[in-house]
Amino acid sequence: MLRITISFIAGLVFGLGLVIGGMANPAKVQNFLDLFGTFDPSLAFVMAGAVVVTFIGYRLVLREHAPLCGERFHLPTATEIDRRLIIGPALFGVGWGLSGFCPGPAITSLPLVAKGTLVFVPAMLVGVGLARLVLQRPTTKTLETTGGTT
Amino acid sequence: MSVITPFTPIASTIGGALIGFSAVLLMLFNGRIAGISGILSRIFPPYAGSDVMGAAAFIVGLMAAPLCYWAVSGPVPQTVSGDVVLMVVAGLLVGFGTVYGSGCTSGHGVCGLARLSRRSLLATAVFMAAGFVTVFILRHVMGV
Numbered sequence: 001m002l003r004i005t006i007s008f009i010a011g012l013v014f015g016l017g018l019v020i021g022g023m024a025n026p027a028k029v030q031n032f033l034d035l036f037g038t039f040d041p042s043l044a045f046v047m048a049g050a051v052v053v054t055f056i057g058y059r060l061v062l063r064e065h066a067p068l069c070g071e072r073f074h075l076p077t078a079t080e081i082d083r084r085l086i087i088g089p090a091l092f093g094v095g096w097g098l099s100g101f102c103p104g105p106a107i108t109s110l111p112l113v114a115k116g117t118l119v120f121v122p123a124m125l126v127g128v129g130l131a132r133l134v135l136q137r138p139t140t141k142t143l144e145t146t147g148g149t150t
Numbered sequence: 151m152s153v154i155t156p157f158t159p160i161a162s163t164i165g166g167a168l169i170g171f172s173a174v175l176l177m178l179f180n181g182r183i184a185g186i187s188g189i190l191s192r193i194f195p196p197y198a199g200s201d202v203m204g205a206a207a208f209i210v211g212l213m214a215a216p217l218c219y220w221a222v223s224g225p226v227p228q229t230v231s232g233d234v235v236l237m238v239v240a241g242l243l244v245g246f247g248t249v250y251g252s253g254c255t256s257g258h259g260v261c262g263l264a265r266l267s268r269r270s271l272l273a274t275a276v277f278m279a280a281g282f283v284t285v286f287i288l289r290h291v292m293g294v
Contacts, residue, residue, distance in 0.1 A: 002179070003179065003201075003204055004203050004204055004207045005207070006175065006179040006180055007176070007204040007205070007208040007211065008208065008210060008211040008214075009175065009211060010172045010173075010180075010208055010211065011172075011209060011210065011211020011212045011215075012211035012212070012215055012218070013168050013169075013175065013211075014168070014169055014172035014173075014184060014208075014211070014212060014215070014256075015211060015214065016165075016168055016215045016218065016219060017165045017167070017168030017169035017170075018165065018169065018212075018215070019165070019215055019216050019219045020161055020164055020165040020168065020219070021161060021162045021168075021169070022155070022158050022161060022162055022165065022227075023162075023165065024216060024228060025155065025226075025228045025229060026229065026230050026231070027153045027155050027228075027229035027230075030152070030285055031152070031153075031154075031155050033281045033282050033284070034152065034285045034286070034289055035282060035286075036286065036290060037152055037285075037289050038152045038153070038154045038155070040154075040155045040156070040157050041157060041159075042155070042158050042159065042161075042162040045158075045162035045163045045166060046162045046163070046165050046166035046169065047166060047259060047260065049162070049163040049164070049165065049167040049170060050167070050169040050170040050173070050260040050264075051166075051170070051259075051260055051263050052170065053167045053169075053171055053173075054173045054174060054261060055263075057170065057174030057177070057178075058173075058174065058261075058264055058265060061174060061178045062177070066181065067177065067178060067179055067180055067181030067182075068179045069179045069180055070180055070181040070182075072181060073177065074181050075183070076183070076252070076267070076269075078252070078269065079269065080269075081268070081269060081272060084250055084252070085252070085269055085273055085276075086272075086276055087247075087250065087251065088248065088249070088250035088251015088252065089247065089251040089253075089258070089272075089273040089277035089280065090247070090276050090277070090280045091243045091247030091250070091251075091280075092244055092247030092254060092277050092280070093247070093276060093277035093278065093279065093280020093283075094243050094247075094280050094281075094284045095239070095242070095243025095244035096244060096255075096280070096281045096284070097280065097281040097282070097285045098236055098239065098243070098284055098288065099236070099237055099240035099244070100230075100231075101230075101240065102186075102244060102248070102254050102255040102256075103186040103187045103190055103244060103254050103255075103256075104186040104212065104254070104255065106244070107186065107190070107209060107212050107213060108212045108213065108215055108216060109216065109228065109230070110213050111213050111216050111217055112216055112226055114230035114232075115230070115234075116230035116231045116233070116234075117230055119234050119237040120230075120237040120238075120240060120241040120244075123237065123238045123240075123241025123245065124190075124245035125190070125245060126241075126242060126245060127241060127242040127243065127244060127245020127246035127247070127249070128187070128191050128194065128245040128246070128248075128249050129194055129245075130242075130245070130246050131191075131245065131246045131249035131250040135249070135250065
């Protein structure tokens with residue numbers, strides 16, 4: 001139960017971070033990507049703030065042998081650079097540029113019920129499901145290695 | 151359809167720090183990476199050892215955030231494209247690409263970079279580059 005409560009709180013704090021940081025606004029994200037137009041560098045500050053806090057926090061937390069409510073840390077084990085690591089992010093980047101949405105802000109925006117969001121999120125879930133199907137077919141790798149990095 | 155958005159360095163740094171705090175919290179208690187595409191893919195079967203309830207609770211938390219913000223400081227400023235075809239295509243690409251590439255802005259861009267992962271550095275460089283090129287073409291070539 002504590003584990004589920006923590007998941008909820010982490011989601012809430014994450015979502016508040018997105019909203020306060022302006023990242024729930026696709027126009028702001030697209031403006032970060034528009035170097036030669038209405039450029040808005042705010043996204044870089046969100047990334048920097050998040051990476052610095054996570055870098056320091058992970059250094060402290062990962063010294064422990066196990067998380068407080070679990071038997072082990074679920075860390076990505078893959079180290080090889082493969083074609084999937086180019087194709088996936090390239091497709092994602094195109095969709096991100098077209099819409100200004102990545103998965104977190106899209107889900108967070110659902111209760112704001114913009115028409116574009118209500119169209120985007122179901123399509124995104126279909127995409128997630130398709131990728132899961134494709135990834136399960138050729139090799140029977142466990143989910144920890146296929147979906148675990150995220 | 152470009153709208154000028156004000157540069158918000160302080161609010162954005164605070165927002166980023168909150169995202170980082172969330173990532174650390176999730177690792178400290180649950181031993182999980184705060185990657186949204188991974189969390190989303192965990193609500194799909196097969197479920198073997200994948201903590202569906204935790205993933206679902208995180209997603210509910212995300213959706214509670216704009217409502218909490220709204221209750222305290224008013225409406226969340228947002229401009230979302232209403233082009234149905236564009237948003238369907240974008241949604242498919244984002245959903246497929248993030249799961250196929252094992253991560254999104256949070257999993258690779260925040261948690262991966264914080265772990266100094268070479269894979270995440272490459273992935274982040276690729277999706278950023280693809281994003282810059284896409285917006286350039288969309289706004290300055292096609293003039294959308």
